[in-house]
Amino acid sequence: MSLSNITPKLWLGASILAMAASAGSAVGQEADSAKAEAPKSTALEEIVVTAQRREEKLQEVPLSITAIGADQLATRGIRDVLDLSGSAPTLITRPSAGAAGISVISIRGSSTSQPAIWVDPPVGVYLDGVYLGKAQGSVLDIVDVERVEVLRGPQGTLFGRNTEGGAINYVSRQPSGEFRGRAEVSGGDYNHWIGKLNMDLPRWGILSASFGARKEKMDGWAKNLTGPQDLGARDQDAYRAALKFDFTDDFRATYSFDYSKADNTPIVTSLMSLRGWGGTFPSVFGATLGTAIESAMTPYVTTSRPDKVSTPAGEPLWERMKNRSHTLVLDWQATDTENLKYIFADRKANYEDRQSINGTPLTSITVLPGTPFAFPFAMTALYHRITDYEQRSHELQWLGDHGRLRYVVGLYYFEDEGETIDPQDFGMFGGSTSTVNLAANTEAKAAYTQVDWDFADRWTLTAGVRYTKETRDGFTHQWQTNGFGGPFVSDDPATCGVARVACLPLTTYSADFSGTTPMAALAFRYSDDLNFFARVARGFKSGGFSSELINPLVTTPYQPEFSTAYELGAKSTLWDGRANVNLTVFYTDLTDQQGSVLVPGTTSSYVQNAGEGERKGVELETRLRLTDGWTVALNYGYLEAKYNKYLDNSFAPGRPVIDTGSNRLPGYAPKNTIGANLDGRLFASQFGDLRMILDYTYSDKYYLYAVNKSLTAPNAGGAYVAALDAVPSSSQLNARLLLSDIPAGPGSLDVSLFVRNVTDEDKMNNGIDFSMFRSANWQEPRTWLLTAGYKW
Numbered sequence: 001m002s003l004s005n006i007t008p009k010l011w012l013g014a015s016i017l018a019m020a021a022s023a024g025s026a027v028g029q030e031a032d033s034a035k036a037e038a039p040k041s042t043a044l045e046e047i048v049v050t051a052q053r054r055e056e057k058l059q060e061v062p063l064s065i066t067a068i069g070a071d072q073l074a075t076r077g078i079r080d081v082l083d084l085s086g087s088a089p090t091l092i093t094r095p096s097a098g099a100a101g102i103s104v105i106s107i108r109g110s111s112t113s114q115p116a117i118w119v120d121p122p123v124g125v126y127l128d129g130v131y132l133g134k135a136q137g138s139v140l141d142i143v144d145v146e147r148v149e150v151l152r153g154p155q156g157t158l159f160g161r162n163t164e165g166g167a168i169n170y171v172s173r174q175p176s177g178e179f180r181g182r183a184e185v186s187g188g189d190y191n192h193w194i195g196k197l198n199m200d201l202p203r204w205g206i207l208s209a210s211f212g213a214r215k216e217k218m219d220g221w222a223k224n225l226t227g228p229q230d231l232g233a234r235d236q237d238a239y240r241a242a243l244k245f246d247f248t249d250d251f252r253a254t255y256s257f258d259y260s261k262a263d264n265t266p267i268v269t270s271l272m273s274l275r276g277w278g279g280t281f282p283s284v285f286g287a288t289l290g291t292a293i294e295s296a297m298t299p300y301v302t303t304s305r306p307d308k309v310s311t312p313a314g315e316p317l318w319e320r321m322k323n324r325s326h327t328l329v330l331d332w333q334a335t336d337t338e339n340l341k342y343i344f345a346d347r348k349a350n351y352e353d354r355q356s357i358n359g360t361p362l363t364s365i366t367v368l369p370g371t372p373f374a375f376p377f378a379m380t381a382l383y384h385r386i387t388d389y390e391q392r393s394h395e396l397q398w399l400g401d402h403g404r405l406r407y408v409v410g411l412y413y414f415e416d417e418g419e420t421i422d423p424q425d426f427g428m429f430g431g432s433t434s435t436v437n438l439a440a441n442t443e444a445k446a447a448y449t450q451v452d453w454d455f456a457d458r459w460t461l462t463a464g465v466r467y468t469k470e471t472r473d474g475f476t477h478q479w480q481t482n483g484f485g486g487p488f489v490s491d492d493p494a495t496c497g498v499a500r501v502a503c504l505p506l507t508t509y510s511a512d513f514s515g516t517t518p519m520a521a522l523a524f525r526y527s528d529d530l531n532f533f534a535r536v537a538r539g540f541k542s543g544g545f546s547s548e549l550i551n552p553l554v555t556t557p558y559q560p561e562f563s564t565a566y567e568l569g570a571k572s573t574l575w576d577g578r579a580n581v582n583l584t585v586f587y588t589d590l591t592d593q594q595g596s597v598l599v600p601g602t603t604s605s606y607v608q609n610a611g612e613g614e615r616k617g618v619e620l621e622t623r624l625r626l627t628d629g630w631t632v633a634l635n636y637g638y639l640e641a642k643y644n645k646y647l648d649n650s651f652a653p654g655r656p657v658i659d660t661g662s663n664r665l666p667g668y669a670p671k672n673t674i675g676a677n678l679d680g681r682l683f684a685s686q687f688g689d690l691r692m693i694l695d696y697t698y699s700d701k702y703y704l705y706a707v708n709k710s711l712t713a714p715n716a717g718g719a720y721v722a723a724l725d726a727v728p729s730s731s732q733l734n735a736r737l738l739l740s741d742i743p744a745g746p747g748s749l750d751v752s753l754f755v756r757n758v759t760d761e762d763k764m765n766n767g768i769d770f771s772m773f774r775s776a777n778w779q780e781p782r783t784w785l786l787t788a789g790y791k792w
Helices: 004-034 070-075 281-285 287-300 493-498
Strands: 065-069 091-096 099-107 123-127 130-132 145-152 166-172 180-188 192-200 207-218 234-246 251-264 269-273 318-333 338-356 364-367 375-378 382-402 405-425 434-456 459-481 488-490 504-516 519-527 530-541 561-574 579-598 605-627 630-649 657-659 672-685 688-699 730-744 747-756 764-769 774-778 783-791
Touching (some): 070 145, 099 251, 130 338, 281 287, 287 364, 287 375, 459 493, 579 630
Antiparallel strands (some): 065 145, 123 130, 180 192, 251 318, 318 338, 364 375, 382 405, 459 488, 519 530, 688 730, 730 747, 747 783
């Protein structure tokens, strides 16, 4: 592979490695055992992760991984997965276009912007090792988190399906058996308030228990001039209870229950432009009708973040979620060297949103008013999506530790059932009302193993493999209705076609898929302070069916997408433990890449294995304890992403399929990402410590879809174009002033002022190109929050 285009970044990496190697050489193998410990006040704290199913030091794991502890999550104001953006190299997270409760997660350019349940994201989200199956409802408040681990690159061996880009693993805090806790209340602008409580109860016999609760309410930050609700409002609850039973010194059981609920108004969406990749309303609908539509919509166009919006009068809009989860872990230390663990999880999720997507309050207009040819034209663009989803999983792990040889062997079973019903009223596109009903179900079985062998004093070889076999099935049914959400009229394509509605009688389908995902890594511990690793890993994103397709092709499955990643990395500890510098160079090859292809003559698309591509880049992470009480952290990601092949319909007569790869740019793959954090103690006294925390993130420009570089290129095809479907570069600075550890009775008090988006950046962060107009979502405005917390 060639990395010539990232030479400046490699010079930076080489310089850092040279510095690290120099430090390691000065210590030397003989000096390792005699190295004096740094004072605890200036050395960085040691971070332990469980990314390989056992506790290991972050600096020794041969993985590209970032860990964020509970204190950092709190002080940096990280509430959910969307706030993780920029906290690790090449990681960006965004709300899905028009839906804040659905996440778009991209690691190293691997992502999908499709929010429907029939498409699985390529970055897995896990809660205490339990896979969360869908992007819908994935933006949830997690109560009592101990840390978040961000694993970059394919994790197909230990984590399995749908982790070809990486994984985000939430690790909850376990009951301590001691009476302690923390209560917190916050208040801020937009009538924003949050209440939180976490408590551990004293151990009672074999039982230890903890529970947590969080309640948040906030008014919408964009005033709705015509509709019943302001947009951007939040009303969210989250609860967690955990019970730990220590039956013996060697056998314990842990049960946890999580519940979260949200009743929010939709994310702020505005009409950004009356031009899309397919042209304008006049060019698509003709001069008479198109000009009338364009004139009616023009007053609502805004190219910057709005503080006022307009939605259809009398049409309530919302975004609601419920998540309920039961998890049971049985842990048996069978011998000094063998451990057996069983994990069961049952999770139910309900997601519902009701949206107007054209950014205007218009429900109809009159074309050619005042003439004998006047006629009404509907301007509605409403949908009401309701999804019910349930998943269950069983995992059995056998872990062994025999000194130089460590291993894990596992069996995994996963099943889910999801169904969406979606009444639609897209009158502005020329059709009558209809309803979409679809289901997407999975049964997956897997077996895996991974072995670590210390074959020499400073060398470790790791090898693993996972085999997954799964069945995907479901159905699609689309029919014309009498009014929005009204009774059934017809699902006969011929009858529906008269009303310009695409219909499909109830159609079922099923297919089997399988994937083998091996990995191998070689780690060299040059010294106690410097580790090198080389890793190759394979991951896959599951196949499935294009369940929204109104076409017999809905029964034709798309196959799994595979990726193979090659990594070279170094992890160093410098200056007597006061600094960590970690560097990874990676190259990822993608085959059978899933891509959306436009059905000729329609605005519908389906997924097929259209492409091949590659991702390459550099990831740098540093932490430095400047002095006692002052720590700075920096991460930087550089990414080059491209398609080598992308089959799609050309714009030539008949729309033949051609290779558009050299004219394509991938979506959600910014070239540069930066994250920086400064945590400093301004002063310490008997009345508490005053700290300042600054958190900065930056993302380069990226694209919403796999876009054409040019629509006039000889191999242009499909849809979308770079000039229109780009999200501009953006940054955000958050700041907290925290007075902590104020003595108060048996515990201590914390008081802080947190300001999110200090500079009030107002960049677009997502949107949709509807072919003849575009909508946009935006960064939230500057907000402040005053918090008081008491811990004991």
